[in-house]
Amino acid sequence: MKITFPHLGNTYICVKSILDDLGIEYVIPPFNNKKALELGARYAPEMMCLPLKINIGNYLQAYEMGADTILMAGGCGPCRFGYYSQLQRAILQDAGYDMEIITLEATRGVGDLIERIRRVIPRNAAMLSLPPILRRAVKIAKSTDEIEMLSFRTRAREKEPGSTDRVYKGFRQNALAVKGTKNMLRLIKDTESELNEIELDPGAYPLKVGIVGEIYTGIEHFASFEIQERLGRLGVEVDRKVTVSNWIIEHMIKKSLHLPRDMKFAEAARPWLGAMIGGHAQETVGNAVLYAQKGYDGVIQIFPFSCMPEIVAESLLPAVENEMGIPVLSLIIDEMTGEAGYMTRVEAFIDMLEQRREREGYEGGWQLSWN
């Protein structure tokens, strides 16, 4: 049995270290790329959303590398993602690829989930070692997200353009070679200090933009045409609340253990969207409001074409925009999206934020905060 799993931002770092520790054989598909998207778009139904298509591309590229079993997250209810693994199983079968998908979900109870996990874990693996491994894995998920947020900060302020990219891309590459959760935590720590050592421009006064929207297109660099990195290179500091670790901690751990969750976004979204309607729609609206309250210059919403929850959020955002006075740009992505037109909008949006900030600073007479 050779395991593989789809890409989602830095998730591979966390998953691979667990698999290493347990001595499970696996292959990681190449980072998301055009070829993966082309393959996926060829086999997936046209009207399915972009993440599913890229997933399929990941599987097929991993198949070429010898993978036969896929680990895929599942769940019940959030959006079409809930039936991704069922659909993907059928797609692979129709296309004639003999691959098994193990869906990690507890829709039939925790016992069933454990049963599924045990199918992957070799018999001789010490089950007692599992809890500390998982504890470290959660820490990895959390700290990789923190590193990414740190890179957003340094990229917008670095003195020498490209220093952050060098460290961060190097980290993603090195993580492929590092084995096990302990070593991974060490690599993350080293990377963090490298990022902290990047010389920053003390006079930098970056625009601040919050990224909201569907989770996959927000997190996965390839799916958003690297918008966060590009904004950083333009000297814009971005922030994103929806992350992998947030998802694991808030949605998987706290929800299943019935612990109190961080619901600030739901509170903030209430005047516009008082209920959870699937996907991350409530997070999108709520976080846009929170960004406005924190004095961000703008919000960019990203989502795949045909994503229902985000379409609802998109139609609510103009009201948030007007009432909270924060500019919002919505970007919709699928395999047909033209990069040039997309970047023209992003550029124009940033120009607009800059002009607005200058004008408000001049008219409102407020102080520069230099934070």
Added chain:
Amino acid sequence: MDGNYLGIDVGSVSTNLVIINGEGRITAKLYRRTSGRPIQSMLEGMREIAEECGCPAIAGVGVTGSGRELAGVIVGADIIKNEITTHAVAAQSIVPGVRTILEIGGQDSKIIILKNGVVYDFAMNTVCAAGTGSFLDRQAARLGVPIEEFGEMALRSLSPVRIAGRCAVFAESDMIHKQQSGHSNEDIVNGLCEALVRNYLNNLAKGKEIREPVVFQGGVAANKGIAAAFEKALGMKVMIPEEHAVMGAFGAALYARQKIMNESSPKTKFNGFSVMKRDYGTKSFECNGCAGMCEIVELMMDGIVQARWGDRCGKWSSSVHYGHRTIS
């Protein structure tokens, strides 16, 4: 400060050049078809405008439009700006206090809303090219009407014909249908103008508050039929600047002027009008350095690589330095 500033807008359908003086007034302008050959068209344009005003000394250059990257490298631009921003600044310079800009170009259309003199909101067509210049071009050709007379013809319509404007393809088939059921060309042309305006207002302007003063610009603003349809649909007066077709280039020149004027020791990166004598060519290839497989474009001047772009990692673009920082 004295000096002339050159603005170049390399669009999908037209390539426009503008020269402004130190006060920001247009002293020369040129509008020509891109005809699918952006480099040639731009170089020809530079030759023409140089002949017209005798190769004036240029203190700064700005480029815009969908071909801005390419154009910027060739001429040595001081500033490369997207077309939304340049259109806004140009309209503000001609109509101070403008609140709404309707812009329809060859292949895209935009709406820009301004508040207190800054861009407040904008939208650009994403999926459908109905209502843009190239669509009108095609329909004019189908009807056998020169595009220049299209607008006048619409104004002569006596009874309006309603044409489905949701989608360019359906608009075309509906138009053929109307033609076959015997409507006059004037009425059909007018119906088409109204359908396109409806499409524009429904798609781009949805949810946006259109306030006066309204400026209509871009190549399609030359079409009186469309302008009249806008006035009718909005119930507002729509202003069309004399320079409507070259507003992007004008805005780029204004940006170049501002950039140079703000510099303590201004020096333009302009390569001079002599670039038009050079031989340019491009080549593209797929990089296999990583899984990203970026499409790299290489620009050559007289056989020597001048610039590369299209990579996400900077491997190719940083291997040749052309001295400006862009979004890619």
